[in-house]
Amino acid sequence: MCPNNRSEFQAMGAQVTESEPLISMTGIVKRFGTVVALRGVDFELMPGEVHGLLGQNGAGKTTLIKVLAGIEAADAGEFRIAGERVHLSGVADSKARGISVVHQSLSLVPTLTVADNIFLGSESVRAGHLLDRRRMEVRAAEVLEHYGIPLRPSQPVSTLTFAYRQLLEIAKALAADSRVLILDEPTSSLTKAEEPILFGAVREVSRRGIGVIYVSHRLSEIMELTDRVTVFRDGANVGSFGTSQTSIPELVESIVGSRLDKLDTNRAGSRTEGDPKPEVLSLRDVHSPGVHGACLAVAAGDVVGLVGTTGSGRTEILETIFGARPIRRGFVTYRGESFAPRSIHDAIAKGIKLVPEDRHRWGLVLGHSIERNIAMANLPRWRRWRFLFRGDESRSGAEGVRQRLKIKAPSIDVRVEDLSGGNQQKVVIGKWLDGGTELLLLDEPTAGVDVGARADIYRIILQLADEGKAVVVSSSDYDELLQLCSSFVFIADGRVSSPIDRADVVDERDLHRRLEEARKEFSR
Amino acid sequence: MTAQIARVDLPTEGTVRRWIRETDQPLFLYVSFAVLISAFSLATPIFLTASNLLNIANQTALVTIMAMGVAFVIITAEIDLSVGSTLALSGVCAALFMRDAINNWLLAAIVAIAVGAMVGAVNGVLAVRIRIPSFLVTLGTLSMARGITLLVTGTSPVLVNNETFWSVFAEGTFIGIAAPILWTVLVVAIAWAVLHYGIFGRQLYATGGNIDAARFSGINTRRVKTVAFIVSGALAGLAGTIVAARGHAIRPDVGAGVELDVIAAVILGGVSLFGGKGKIYGVILGSLIIGILNNGLVLLGVDPSIQLTIKGFLIVVAVAFAKR
Structure with a gap:
């Protein structure tokens, strides 16, 4: 049925190519603030x-x-519909x-x-x-x-x-x-x-x-x-x-492409050698809304990658660990103790921090300054005499975060809505940089982030792992996962495959193939 | 690759403009404040006398006290319409307590504030736990509190016969300043400290600015909102105490419509109805504008119906200017 259909199309092809394209776009540029969403795109659609x-x-x-x-x-470029130049x-x-x-x-x-x-x-x-x-x-x-x-x-x-x-x-x-x-x-x-x-x-x-x-x-x-x-x-x-x-x-x-600024991807190999690292988190057959029997183990210094398509349950697993979704069934062990986060507050107090997927919705108060956004996640640290807020310490803390993450802003009093996507994402990560973070969960950490800021973010994630923090990264960017992670698990329909080591994965294609295999496995 | 450049205004603008931007207040607030004072000073010579200014402060005390609580609620992106009825219910409870139970000024005041806090707690629980929009919840409690007030009083005024009570909450003076003004100063000072130097202030702003982000930052946003409603109710209770002391009696219909003045003061003061924004001194200025307007319009002999119209119009204009 399918090949037949294609040949039929090709039979029409002669007449189709002669006719005008329905849509023809050349050099379309679209910016949102400092983020360039389309950088000179050409696109053509033929009838049929x-x-x-x-x-x-x-x-x-x-x-x-x-x-x-x-x-x-569009900010620039030519857009034609049936040959006629238009500005919709x-x-x-x-x-x-x-x-x-x-x-x-x-x-x-x-x-x-x-x-x-x-x-x-x-x-x-x-x-x-x-x-x-x-x-x-x-x-x-x-x-x-x-x-x-x-x-x-x-x-x-x-x-x-x-x-x-x-x-x-x-x-x-x-x-x-x-x-x-x-x-x-x-x-x-x-x-x-x-x-x-x-x-x-x-x-x-x-x-x-x-x-x-x-x-x-x-x-x-x-x-x-x-x-x-x-x-x-x-x-x-x-x-x-x-x-x-x-x-x-x-x-x-x-x-997925192949990026020029590859980090040292051999780190995974060296990481697996030496003494066994203490286990920080383990999930056994955990069920929660959107998660159907997840198993996962993360040790100190590990960067575990969650590989799966959008809607596979990656986000849901992270949110469950973070206390944002109630655990209905299963066992969670955190730093050697049985643990079931009753609330986000509970998880944060124990050192579990999440960098959410949608930073505008879950990560930032856009109208507030960098300092206010960072302080919002660190209020218990800056508490004095039960009620008072230690403003000076919060400011110096935020200043330290700004320098360490290279947030490009003239001061910590700049509103985050005036920052580029990459710098906004750095603020979200900066919320959790200090203050007893033991397990850092990152959901699409570089979505809508420029290449430069991306390298800064990778650097800080790997630094945190080297300091002995446990890290879980969920991403649809295979290249990112390969650069960051020391091991991977594959996720589909809220379920998690057994882990494989970074050293056993060849490249993006291999990662994709293994994901497809895991999905087939689950659907059986 | 290319470095990212943050979109930041360079400090080339004038100091006045920068100050206005950084204070987060609409220019409108200062302009209307200045215009009102000059207009009334020109229109009536009595306006700019020391005694009239103290008089304004005294009359504005109730609005200012309640505006502090309502500002807390509005900063969390909720609203409290019930303060007028809460004021009446708490004042009446204090008066009944002194008449029928123990004639003690301090216990009576505690009763009033506790009753107010309870109304606030009901607002908070209904709005936050059961997730009824606070606009509807407080519209409901506005009616319920008024109904209960009329019920327990049998619609007739309750006399207050306790000289210490009169003195502490209304008639006493300290270095020549009337008690209601002193109470206002105390409330404002605490609200200022809480909002700008307290942990709770940071929680209020974060909750109102983006409730999801606040929750994902470990802030118990439900508790924050509930506490804001309780504070608003308790301050309405304090206002009710002052009302009962002022008249040596309290009428069950007192404070009807006063929520208009209070909310107008808060919004005029630059607190964003969308939450996450606002400063205490803005609210003080907003309350004074309302006070001056009330006082000046009375001095000019403007009909009360016109006064209402002007105030309503002012709220709409203030919101139009304040919206981002």
């Missing part, structure tokens, strides 16, 4: 093409989609020009029928205000049939499963004369059995000349469904490939 977008979190995929959808305006004024403008982002059935009204939903907001009206139901059903049937979407107009939406609701979203966009469909992680909420329904519809739609942009982390899906793939890394387009001319390993390599 399924174009995969790949890249890590923060690589620029989402920003590109926002520019396409009119949510964000907003989402409505983007829609009017035929670009639709297909949402995950959030815009459907379950109590109405398929036809009602397709024409929601643009209903056919007869004699003033009466709905022309028949006409709507006929037109809906036309759209569904034309694009080969297996839905009946009179079906109530409440009877549809998730996959069919997504098809309805697609139909809705097509009925509004969309020429470009953007699907952002469309399979993330589908079951394995439902996926072919979506794939079939995407193929049918593209066969009829619609251009589809398909964003996904799942490489097998990209290989199966798309005609071309564009890979993003650090805000740049690092390559567009014909899907039939590339392979999963090649894609993985361009997704």
Whole structure:
């Protein structure tokens, strides 16, 4: 079915390449403050093409989609829709020009029928205000049939499963004369059995000349469904490939890249020798919301990497150790004693600290100064006579953190909202630099962080490990994990594989392969 | 690779502008303060006399005391609308305690403050534990506290017959300054110390600034919010004590609508309704603006209905200027 479909596309290919691209972007730049999200990106979408977008979190995929959808305006570059140079004024403008982002059935009204939903907001009206139901059903049937979407107009939406609701979203966009469909992680909420329904519809739609942009982390899906793939890394387009001319390993390599400023990755080997380090944390069959039987052991001086996709349960495991998720079952030993954190406060008091994934939401008070943010996590240290706050000590403490982490700001009184992403992340890490940290948990420690600040952050993490702290790093950046970690565990569906040593892992591809193996193991 | 450069304003701006920015206060606050004083001074010669200024301070005492507590609550990004009713309930409880139980000024005051703190605790528990928006919770307790006040008094005033009570909370003076002003100074001093030099102040600001980040930094944000509500209630209780002492009696309908003055003072004073921002001296200035406005409008003989309209308008303008 799949190869057949591809050859059919290639048969159309001659005529397609002659026609104009639906979307053509050259040199698109988008900045958020000092962070450059897109640095001169080229992108092209042909009619009838399924174009995969790949890249890590923060690589620029989402920003590109926002520019396409009119949510964000590009700072520089040329953006053409069907050959015409445009400056989108907003989402409505983007829609009017035929670009639709297909949402995950959030815009459907379950109590109405398929036809009602397709024409929601643009209903056919007869004699003033009466709905022309028949006409709507006929037109809906036309759209569904034309694009080969297996839905009946009179079906109530409440009877549809998730996959069919997504098809309805697609139909809705097509009925509004969309020429470009953007699907952002469309399979993330589908079951394995439902996926072919979506794939079939995407193929049918593209066969009829619609251009589809398909964003996904799942490489097998990209290989199966798309005609071309564009890979993003650090805000740049690092390559567009014909899907039939590339392979999963090649894609993985361009997704993770290879950075020039490699740290000493041999440290793992030396680390495993010598005396056994005292165990700091061990989880045995721990269950909590999102975690289904996690086992993990971390010794002093270890940097354990959690390898897994987004949504695999990495964050949930860290939050469970940090006391933010109640442990329902299982055993936790911390520094030789049985331990079940009752609250975050409890975990912090015992020296367990978390650098959360989303620093704006969980890490910082953006409107407050660097000093205030660092002090917020160290209040017990600066307590005097029970109630008073030792301001001078807090200031000198924050100043020390600023220098040690090389936070680029003229003083500790600068508001963190005025800092770049990298410096903000350093403040979050700086909150836990002193004050009895024994176990440091880092969730995506360098998401949206520039290369320079990234090296500073790696340096400090390795320093802390050398001082004998236990460190756990969760990251979707394989290169980062390889640079930092002394051992790895693989995570899928809230479960954890047995650990493997850094010395046994060859490269990013090897890490990816082992993750896929672990996932297969778990799903069995 | 390229070094990151922090986006920081270089200190090229004038000292006045920088001071205004660094004080975190809206310029609006100082301007309106200055405009009010000059306008009323020109309009009526009595305004700028020492006795009238002390009079303003005395009349503003209640608002200032309650504004300190409400500022704590608003800094945590919650709101307390119930202070007017809490004031009445606590004052009435103190008066009933002296009339029907023990006629002791100190115990009566403790009763009033404890009753206020209890109302605050109810607000805190409902808003923080059961997660009802504090706007609705305190709107409910506003009504409940008023209802209970009317119930226990049978809607008639309660007389207070204790000279020490009158003297300590209203009529006494110390170096020529009236007792309510002294109480205000004490409350302000403690609030200042707590907010700007205390651990709790840091917890309040962090909780209001970003509750998730505060929680992930080990701050017990529920407790912080609950304590803020209790402080607000207790200070309304102290205000109720002063009201009962001033009139030698307390009417059950006293303090209705005073939450408007209090919240206006806090917001005018530059405390952000979105939480995490505000200074005590701003709140003092805000309270004085409300006091001066009330006093000046009375001196000018402005109709009470117009006074209400002006105050309401002022709150809206203040919020418009204060929003970021």
